[in-house]
Amino acid sequence: MKKHLDEETRKSIENSLERGLFPQWVLTDPDIYNIEMEQIFLRTWQLLGHESEIREPGQYVTRWIVNDPVLLVRNGGGEIKAFLNSCTHRGVHLCTADAGKKKSFTCPYHGWSYNLDGDLIGIVAGDKIYGEEMDKKDWGLRPIPRVEVYKGLIFANLDPQAMPLEEFLGEFRWYLDIMLGRSDGGMEVRGVPQRWVVHANWKMVSENFVDPYHVQTSHRSTVELGMSPEDPLYASYGHGVACNHGHGICVITSSPKSKARPVKYQGLPQEMWPMFERNLTKEQLEVFEKVKVLVGTCFPNMSFNCPLHGNEGHLYNYFNVRVWRPLGPDKVEVISWFLIDQSAPEQYKEDAYKGYIGSFGPSGTLEQDDTEIWARVVQASKGFMVRDKSLNYNNFSNYLMGYDHVAPDETFPGPGVAYSTNYVDFMTRGYHDYWFEMLTKE
Ligand code: FES
Ligand SMILES: [Fe+2]
Known part of the structure:
Protein backbone atom coordinates (compact mmCIF):
# COMPACT_ATOMS: atom_id res chain seq x y z
CA MET A 1 0.00 0.00 0.00
CA LYS A 2 1.38 3.40 -0.99
CA LYS A 3 2.09 5.74 1.91
CA HIS A 4 3.67 8.67 0.07
CA LEU A 5 3.26 10.39 -3.26
CA ASP A 6 5.97 9.66 -5.79
CA GLU A 7 7.91 12.69 -6.95
CA GLU A 8 6.35 12.85 -10.43
CA THR A 9 2.77 12.77 -9.09
CA ARG A 10 3.61 15.30 -6.39
CA LYS A 11 4.98 17.71 -8.95
CA SER A 12 2.07 17.25 -11.31
CA ILE A 13 -0.51 17.96 -8.56
CA GLU A 14 1.48 20.94 -7.30
CA ASN A 15 1.71 22.35 -10.77
CA SER A 16 -2.03 22.03 -11.37
CA LEU A 17 -2.90 23.69 -8.03
CA GLU A 18 -0.67 26.64 -8.88
CA ARG A 19 -2.68 27.11 -12.06
CA GLY A 20 -6.05 27.00 -10.30
CA LEU A 21 -6.81 23.47 -11.49
CA PHE A 22 -7.38 20.14 -9.76
CA PRO A 23 -6.55 16.74 -11.30
CA GLN A 24 -9.80 14.88 -11.91
CA TRP A 25 -8.26 11.41 -11.35
CA VAL A 26 -7.43 12.37 -7.75
CA LEU A 27 -11.12 11.88 -6.91
CA THR A 28 -11.08 8.15 -7.55
CA ASP A 29 -7.45 7.06 -7.19
CA PRO A 30 -6.95 4.28 -4.59
CA ASP A 31 -3.30 5.23 -3.91
CA ILE A 32 -4.23 8.83 -3.17
CA TYR A 33 -7.02 7.56 -0.92
CA ASN A 34 -4.62 5.42 1.12
CA ILE A 35 -2.17 8.28 1.50
CA GLU A 36 -5.02 10.57 2.59
CA MET A 37 -5.95 8.11 5.34
CA GLU A 38 -2.44 8.20 6.82
CA GLN A 39 -1.60 11.82 6.18
CA ILE A 40 -4.96 13.48 6.85
CA PHE A 41 -7.39 11.30 8.79
CA LEU A 42 -4.77 10.07 11.24
CA ARG A 43 -3.81 13.65 12.09
CA THR A 44 -6.80 16.01 11.88
CA TRP A 45 -9.66 16.85 14.22
CA GLN A 46 -12.82 14.87 13.54
CA LEU A 47 -16.29 15.80 14.77
CA LEU A 48 -17.78 13.03 16.93
CA GLY A 49 -20.92 14.66 18.23
CA HIS A 50 -22.39 17.27 20.52
CA GLU A 51 -22.44 17.51 24.30
CA SER A 52 -26.25 17.58 24.35
CA GLU A 53 -26.36 14.03 22.95
CA ILE A 54 -24.81 12.70 26.15
CA ARG A 55 -26.10 14.99 28.88
CA GLU A 56 -26.33 12.43 31.70
CA PRO A 57 -23.82 10.02 33.23
CA GLY A 58 -23.97 6.72 31.37
CA GLN A 59 -25.37 8.21 28.16
CA TYR A 60 -23.33 7.17 25.16
CA VAL A 61 -23.25 7.32 21.38
CA THR A 62 -21.18 5.24 18.96
CA ARG A 63 -19.36 6.93 16.09
CA TRP A 64 -16.52 6.34 13.65
CA ILE A 65 -13.28 8.08 12.76
CA VAL A 66 -13.13 6.57 9.28
CA ASN A 67 -12.47 2.91 10.24
CA ASP A 68 -11.91 3.33 13.96
CA PRO A 69 -15.09 2.67 15.93
CA VAL A 70 -15.51 5.12 18.79
CA LEU A 71 -17.53 4.84 21.99
CA LEU A 72 -18.32 8.32 23.29
CA VAL A 73 -19.69 8.33 26.82
CA ARG A 74 -20.37 10.61 29.78
CA ASN A 75 -18.79 9.02 32.89
CA GLY A 76 -20.07 9.04 36.47
CA GLY A 77 -18.27 12.31 37.21
CA GLY A 78 -19.86 14.05 34.22
CA GLU A 79 -16.72 13.99 32.05
CA ILE A 80 -16.75 13.13 28.36
CA LYS A 81 -14.70 10.03 27.51
CA ALA A 82 -13.94 8.49 24.13
CA PHE A 83 -12.59 4.97 23.64
CA LEU A 84 -11.83 2.68 20.78
CA ASN A 85 -15.07 0.71 20.65
CA SER A 86 -13.31 -2.62 20.60
CA CYS A 87 -12.98 -5.21 23.36
CA THR A 88 -9.40 -5.62 24.56
CA HIS A 89 -9.79 -9.41 24.87
CA ARG A 90 -10.12 -10.41 21.21
CA GLY A 91 -11.10 -7.15 19.57
CA VAL A 92 -14.87 -7.48 19.16
CA HIS A 93 -16.80 -4.33 18.22
CA LEU A 94 -18.01 -3.82 21.77
CA CYS A 95 -21.14 -1.68 21.58
CA THR A 96 -23.06 -1.54 18.31
CA ALA A 97 -26.14 0.44 19.34
CA ASP A 98 -26.17 4.01 17.96
CA ALA A 99 -26.97 5.51 21.34
CA GLY A 100 -28.22 4.58 24.80
CA LYS A 101 -27.62 4.75 28.53
CA LYS A 102 -25.68 2.16 30.52
CA LYS A 103 -23.77 1.64 33.75
CA SER A 104 -21.28 -0.68 32.05
CA PHE A 105 -20.52 -2.28 28.68
CA THR A 106 -20.39 -6.05 28.34
CA CYS A 107 -18.75 -7.75 25.40
CA PRO A 108 -21.02 -10.14 23.49
CA TYR A 109 -18.17 -12.61 22.79
CA HIS A 110 -16.78 -13.83 26.17
CA GLY A 111 -18.51 -11.39 28.47
CA TRP A 112 -15.75 -9.07 29.70
CA SER A 113 -17.23 -5.85 31.03
CA TYR A 114 -16.05 -2.27 31.33
CA ASN A 115 -17.23 0.69 33.38
CA LEU A 116 -17.91 4.24 32.15
CA ASP A 117 -14.22 5.09 32.61
CA GLY A 118 -13.24 2.24 30.33
CA ASP A 119 -11.78 0.13 33.18
CA LEU A 120 -12.09 -3.62 32.84
CA ILE A 121 -14.32 -4.52 35.78
CA GLY A 122 -15.60 -8.01 35.07
CA ILE A 123 -14.27 -11.28 33.67
CA VAL A 124 -16.59 -14.24 33.22
CA ALA A 125 -15.54 -17.13 35.50
CA GLY A 126 -13.37 -14.77 37.54
CA ASP A 127 -9.79 -13.41 37.30
CA LYS A 128 -8.36 -16.69 38.59
CA ILE A 129 -8.66 -18.37 35.23
CA TYR A 130 -5.83 -16.05 34.12
CA GLY A 131 -3.66 -16.67 37.21
CA GLU A 132 -1.15 -14.03 38.32
CA GLU A 133 -0.28 -13.22 34.72
CA MET A 134 -3.01 -10.71 34.16
CA ASP A 135 -3.75 -7.45 35.94
CA LYS A 136 -7.20 -6.05 35.02
CA LYS A 137 -5.71 -2.54 35.05
CA ASP A 138 -3.74 -3.33 31.91
CA TRP A 139 -6.82 -4.35 29.94
CA GLY A 140 -9.08 -1.33 30.01
CA LEU A 141 -10.58 0.16 26.84
CA ARG A 142 -8.08 2.11 24.75
CA PRO A 143 -8.72 5.88 25.00
CA ILE A 144 -8.86 7.97 21.81
CA PRO A 145 -5.61 10.00 22.04
CA ARG A 146 -7.16 13.49 22.02
CA VAL A 147 -10.69 14.73 22.73
CA GLU A 148 -11.54 18.44 22.86
CA VAL A 149 -14.81 20.36 22.90
CA TYR A 150 -15.58 23.62 21.12
CA LYS A 151 -18.86 25.36 22.04
CA GLY A 152 -20.52 22.00 22.59
CA LEU A 153 -19.07 20.24 19.52
CA ILE A 154 -16.95 17.25 20.53
CA PHE A 155 -13.93 16.55 18.36
CA ALA A 156 -11.30 13.81 18.51
CA ASN A 157 -7.87 13.36 17.02
CA LEU A 158 -5.90 10.14 16.65
CA ASP A 159 -2.62 12.06 16.72
CA PRO A 160 -1.39 12.75 20.27
CA GLN A 161 0.87 15.53 18.88
CA ALA A 162 -1.87 17.33 16.92
CA MET A 163 -2.19 21.10 17.36
CA PRO A 164 -4.94 22.09 19.86
CA LEU A 165 -8.46 22.15 18.41
CA GLU A 166 -8.94 25.91 18.89
CA GLU A 167 -5.71 26.64 17.07
CA PHE A 168 -6.74 24.31 14.24
S1 FES B 1 -13.65 -10.54 22.67
FE1 FES B 1 -14.61 -9.45 24.23
S2 FES B 1 -14.70 -10.82 25.88
FE2 FES B 1 -13.66 -11.89 24.35
FE1 LIG C 1 -26.36 21.83 -2.97
Missing part, protein backbone atom coordinates in the same frame (compact mmCIF):
# COMPACT_ATOMS: atom_id res chain seq x y z
CA LEU A 169 -10.16 25.95 13.88
CA GLY A 170 -8.25 29.23 13.70
CA GLU A 171 -10.01 32.05 11.84
CA PHE A 172 -13.03 29.82 11.25
CA ARG A 173 -13.94 30.05 14.96
CA TRP A 174 -15.15 33.62 14.55
CA TYR A 175 -17.86 32.37 12.15
CA LEU A 176 -18.70 29.26 14.16
CA ASP A 177 -19.24 31.54 17.17
CA ILE A 178 -21.97 33.46 15.32
CA MET A 179 -23.96 30.22 15.17
CA LEU A 180 -22.84 28.34 18.26
CA GLY A 181 -22.20 31.24 20.60
CA ARG A 182 -25.10 33.62 19.91
CA SER A 183 -27.54 32.09 22.42
CA ASP A 184 -27.36 31.54 26.15
CA GLY A 185 -27.12 27.79 26.70
CA GLY A 186 -25.68 27.29 23.20
CA MET A 187 -27.15 24.76 20.78
CA GLU A 188 -28.70 21.34 21.25
CA VAL A 189 -29.16 18.35 19.00
CA ARG A 190 -32.76 17.55 18.12
CA GLY A 191 -33.68 14.06 16.97
CA VAL A 192 -30.92 11.60 16.22
CA PRO A 193 -28.28 12.25 13.59
CA GLN A 194 -29.27 10.68 10.29
CA ARG A 195 -26.80 8.47 8.44
CA TRP A 196 -26.80 7.48 4.79
CA VAL A 197 -24.31 6.41 2.15
CA VAL A 198 -23.66 8.31 -1.06
CA HIS A 199 -21.47 7.55 -4.05
CA ALA A 200 -19.06 10.44 -3.88
CA ASN A 201 -15.53 11.41 -3.00
CA TRP A 202 -15.12 12.97 0.46
CA LYS A 203 -13.20 16.01 -0.86
CA MET A 204 -15.75 16.72 -3.55
CA VAL A 205 -18.67 16.83 -1.12
CA SER A 206 -16.67 18.93 1.34
CA GLU A 207 -15.86 21.49 -1.32
CA ASN A 208 -19.49 21.48 -2.49
CA PHE A 209 -20.31 23.39 0.70
CA VAL A 210 -18.06 26.29 -0.33
CA ASP A 211 -19.36 26.27 -3.91
CA PRO A 212 -22.68 28.15 -4.05
CA TYR A 213 -22.20 28.49 -7.80
CA HIS A 214 -23.98 25.11 -8.14
CA VAL A 215 -27.12 26.28 -6.37
CA GLN A 216 -28.91 27.95 -9.28
CA THR A 217 -28.49 24.88 -11.51
CA SER A 218 -28.40 21.81 -9.22
CA HIS A 219 -31.28 23.16 -7.14
CA ARG A 220 -33.22 24.61 -10.08
CA SER A 221 -36.36 22.82 -8.87
CA THR A 222 -36.49 25.16 -5.86
CA VAL A 223 -36.57 28.11 -8.25
CA GLU A 224 -39.40 26.48 -10.18
CA LEU A 225 -41.31 25.89 -6.95
CA GLY A 226 -40.92 29.56 -6.07
CA MET A 227 -38.72 28.75 -3.05
CA SER A 228 -35.62 30.46 -4.51
CA PRO A 229 -35.19 33.62 -6.59
CA GLU A 230 -35.03 33.53 -10.41
CA ASP A 231 -31.85 35.62 -10.46
CA PRO A 232 -29.01 33.20 -11.44
CA LEU A 233 -26.69 35.24 -9.22
CA TYR A 234 -28.83 34.78 -6.12
CA ALA A 235 -26.30 32.63 -4.22
CA SER A 236 -23.42 34.90 -5.18
CA TYR A 237 -24.36 37.91 -3.03
CA GLY A 238 -22.39 38.43 0.16
CA HIS A 239 -18.85 37.29 0.86
CA GLY A 240 -16.86 34.13 0.26
CA VAL A 241 -14.18 33.76 2.92
CA ALA A 242 -11.09 31.54 2.80
CA CYS A 243 -9.81 30.86 6.32
CA ASN A 244 -6.54 29.33 7.47
CA HIS A 245 -6.05 25.54 7.62
CA GLY A 246 -8.23 24.98 4.56
CA HIS A 247 -11.52 26.04 6.16
CA GLY A 248 -13.94 28.19 4.18
CA ILE A 249 -17.32 29.85 4.54
CA CYS A 250 -19.90 31.55 2.34
CA VAL A 251 -21.75 34.43 3.95
CA ILE A 252 -24.73 34.66 1.58
CA THR A 253 -26.94 37.77 1.69
CA SER A 254 -29.90 39.01 -0.38
CA SER A 255 -29.46 40.73 -3.69
CA PRO A 256 -28.76 44.43 -3.12
CA LYS A 257 -31.62 45.04 -5.58
CA SER A 258 -34.10 42.81 -3.76
CA LYS A 259 -37.44 44.44 -3.04
CA ALA A 260 -38.35 41.96 -0.28
CA ARG A 261 -38.48 43.27 3.27
CA PRO A 262 -35.07 42.62 4.88
CA VAL A 263 -35.06 39.81 7.45
CA LYS A 264 -32.93 40.35 10.54
CA TYR A 265 -30.90 37.64 12.32
CA GLN A 266 -31.96 34.88 9.94
CA GLY A 267 -35.60 35.20 10.96
CA LEU A 268 -34.97 33.98 14.53
CA PRO A 269 -37.71 35.09 16.99
CA GLN A 270 -37.46 38.72 18.03
CA GLU A 271 -37.43 37.88 21.73
CA MET A 272 -34.01 36.29 21.16
CA TRP A 273 -32.40 39.38 19.63
CA PRO A 274 -31.26 41.08 22.88
CA MET A 275 -29.44 37.85 23.74
CA PHE A 276 -27.59 37.84 20.38
CA GLU A 277 -26.67 41.48 20.91
CA ARG A 278 -25.22 40.60 24.31
CA ASN A 279 -23.30 37.52 23.20
CA LEU A 280 -21.79 38.60 19.87
CA THR A 281 -19.31 41.35 19.00
CA LYS A 282 -20.26 44.41 16.97
CA GLU A 283 -18.49 42.95 13.93
CA GLN A 284 -20.19 39.56 14.26
CA LEU A 285 -23.59 41.27 14.58
CA GLU A 286 -22.86 43.27 11.45
CA VAL A 287 -22.52 39.97 9.54
CA PHE A 288 -25.30 38.08 11.35
CA GLU A 289 -27.82 40.89 10.93
CA LYS A 290 -27.84 40.70 7.14
CA VAL A 291 -26.91 37.11 6.36
CA LYS A 292 -29.38 34.72 4.74
CA VAL A 293 -27.28 31.57 4.67
CA LEU A 294 -24.01 30.64 6.34
CA VAL A 295 -22.59 27.55 4.67
CA GLY A 296 -19.10 26.16 4.78
CA THR A 297 -16.56 23.45 5.39
CA CYS A 298 -14.10 22.86 8.17
CA PHE A 299 -11.14 20.90 6.80
CA PRO A 300 -11.06 18.02 6.13
CA ASN A 301 -14.62 16.65 6.19
CA MET A 302 -17.05 18.60 8.36
CA SER A 303 -19.53 20.83 6.54
CA PHE A 304 -22.46 22.84 7.78
CA ASN A 305 -25.42 24.77 6.55
CA CYS A 306 -27.17 27.44 8.60
CA PRO A 307 -29.94 28.73 6.33
CA LEU A 308 -32.94 30.98 6.37
CA HIS A 309 -35.91 28.90 5.24
CA GLY A 310 -39.61 29.36 4.78
CA ASN A 311 -41.91 32.23 3.85
CA GLU A 312 -42.79 35.45 5.54
CA GLY A 313 -44.45 34.75 8.86
CA HIS A 314 -42.96 31.23 8.93
CA LEU A 315 -39.24 31.75 8.78
CA TYR A 316 -36.86 29.41 10.50
CA ASN A 317 -33.18 28.84 10.91
CA TYR A 318 -31.06 25.94 12.21
CA PHE A 319 -27.52 24.63 12.20
CA ASN A 320 -27.12 21.43 10.19
CA VAL A 321 -23.65 19.98 10.58
CA ARG A 322 -22.44 16.85 8.84
CA VAL A 323 -19.38 14.67 8.68
CA TRP A 324 -18.42 13.08 5.37
CA ARG A 325 -16.93 9.78 6.54
CA PRO A 326 -14.86 8.25 3.74
CA LEU A 327 -15.67 4.60 2.99
CA GLY A 328 -13.42 4.43 -0.05
CA PRO A 329 -12.37 6.83 -2.81
CA ASP A 330 -15.90 6.86 -4.23
CA LYS A 331 -18.10 6.27 -1.20
CA VAL A 332 -19.04 8.44 1.75
CA GLU A 333 -21.20 7.88 4.79
CA VAL A 334 -23.00 11.10 5.69
CA ILE A 335 -23.72 11.72 9.38
CA SER A 336 -25.99 14.71 9.67
CA TRP A 337 -26.99 16.46 12.91
CA PHE A 338 -29.74 19.03 13.38
CA LEU A 339 -28.88 21.65 16.00
CA ILE A 340 -30.98 24.50 17.25
CA ASP A 341 -30.65 27.22 19.90
CA GLN A 342 -31.52 25.62 23.21
CA SER A 343 -33.28 28.81 24.27
CA ALA A 344 -35.54 29.05 21.19
CA PRO A 345 -39.32 28.55 21.72
CA GLU A 346 -40.35 24.89 21.55
CA GLN A 347 -42.76 25.34 18.61
CA TYR A 348 -40.06 27.16 16.65
CA LYS A 349 -37.63 24.26 17.24
CA GLU A 350 -40.18 21.75 15.98
CA ASP A 351 -41.04 23.78 12.86
CA ALA A 352 -37.35 24.28 12.06
CA TYR A 353 -36.72 20.54 12.49
CA LYS A 354 -39.49 19.69 10.02
CA GLY A 355 -38.04 22.23 7.61
CA TYR A 356 -34.63 20.59 7.85
CA ILE A 357 -36.03 17.09 7.27
CA GLY A 358 -37.82 18.28 4.14
CA SER A 359 -34.77 20.03 2.68
CA PHE A 360 -31.45 18.67 3.94
CA GLY A 361 -32.48 15.40 5.60
CA PRO A 362 -31.62 12.24 3.59
CA SER A 363 -34.93 12.43 1.73
CA GLY A 364 -34.96 16.23 1.56
CA THR A 365 -35.44 17.90 -1.79
CA LEU A 366 -32.15 19.82 -1.82
CA GLU A 367 -30.17 16.88 -0.49
CA GLN A 368 -31.35 14.63 -3.30
CA ASP A 369 -30.37 17.18 -5.95
CA ASP A 370 -26.83 17.18 -4.55
CA THR A 371 -26.55 13.42 -4.06
CA GLU A 372 -27.35 12.80 -7.70
CA ILE A 373 -24.71 15.26 -8.91
CA TRP A 374 -21.99 13.99 -6.56
CA ALA A 375 -22.47 10.44 -7.84
CA ARG A 376 -22.19 11.68 -11.40
CA VAL A 377 -18.81 13.29 -10.68
CA VAL A 378 -17.16 10.07 -9.48
CA GLN A 379 -18.98 8.04 -12.12
CA ALA A 380 -17.25 10.07 -14.83
CA SER A 381 -13.85 10.20 -13.11
CA LYS A 382 -12.73 6.58 -13.27
CA GLY A 383 -12.05 5.86 -16.93
CA PHE A 384 -8.86 5.60 -18.96
CA MET A 385 -8.98 9.10 -20.37
CA VAL A 386 -9.31 10.78 -16.98
CA ARG A 387 -6.58 8.59 -15.48
CA ASP A 388 -4.14 9.12 -18.35
CA LYS A 389 -1.46 11.36 -16.91
CA SER A 390 0.46 11.72 -20.16
CA LEU A 391 -1.26 15.10 -20.63
CA ASN A 392 -2.70 14.10 -23.97
CA TYR A 393 -6.00 15.31 -22.59
CA ASN A 394 -7.05 18.09 -20.31
CA ASN A 395 -7.36 16.01 -17.14
CA PHE A 396 -7.97 18.87 -14.77
CA SER A 397 -11.10 20.31 -13.24
CA ASN A 398 -11.56 24.06 -13.41
CA TYR A 399 -11.18 26.21 -10.27
CA LEU A 400 -10.54 29.49 -12.03
CA MET A 401 -13.65 31.43 -11.01
CA GLY A 402 -12.57 34.93 -9.94
CA TYR A 403 -8.91 33.85 -10.23
CA ASP A 404 -7.52 36.91 -11.95
CA HIS A 405 -10.13 39.60 -11.46
CA VAL A 406 -11.56 39.47 -7.93
CA ALA A 407 -9.45 41.04 -5.18
CA PRO A 408 -9.92 40.58 -1.42
CA ASP A 409 -12.37 42.96 0.24
CA GLU A 410 -10.41 44.57 3.08
CA THR A 411 -13.53 46.22 4.51
CA PHE A 412 -15.20 42.92 5.49
CA PRO A 413 -15.33 42.74 9.32
CA GLY A 414 -14.51 39.02 9.77
CA PRO A 415 -11.14 37.23 9.73
CA GLY A 416 -9.73 35.26 6.79
CA VAL A 417 -9.47 36.50 3.21
CA ALA A 418 -12.91 37.74 2.14
CA TYR A 419 -14.13 38.35 -1.41
CA SER A 420 -17.18 40.42 -2.19
CA THR A 421 -18.95 37.62 -4.08
CA ASN A 422 -19.50 33.93 -3.40
CA TYR A 423 -18.96 33.05 -7.05
CA VAL A 424 -15.20 32.67 -6.60
CA ASP A 425 -13.02 29.59 -6.28
CA PHE A 426 -10.76 30.92 -3.53
CA MET A 427 -12.41 28.84 -0.83
CA THR A 428 -12.22 25.60 -2.84
CA ARG A 429 -8.64 26.38 -3.79
CA GLY A 430 -7.69 27.15 -0.17
CA TYR A 431 -9.17 23.76 0.69
CA HIS A 432 -7.14 22.02 -2.02
CA ASP A 433 -3.93 23.82 -1.00
CA TYR A 434 -4.25 22.68 2.60
CA TRP A 435 -5.14 19.16 1.44
CA PHE A 436 -1.92 19.12 -0.56
CA GLU A 437 0.10 20.51 2.34
CA MET A 438 -1.18 17.74 4.64
CA LEU A 439 -0.76 15.09 1.97
CA THR A 440 2.91 15.90 1.46
CA LYS A 441 3.85 16.69 5.08
CA GLU A 442 6.87 14.74 6.38
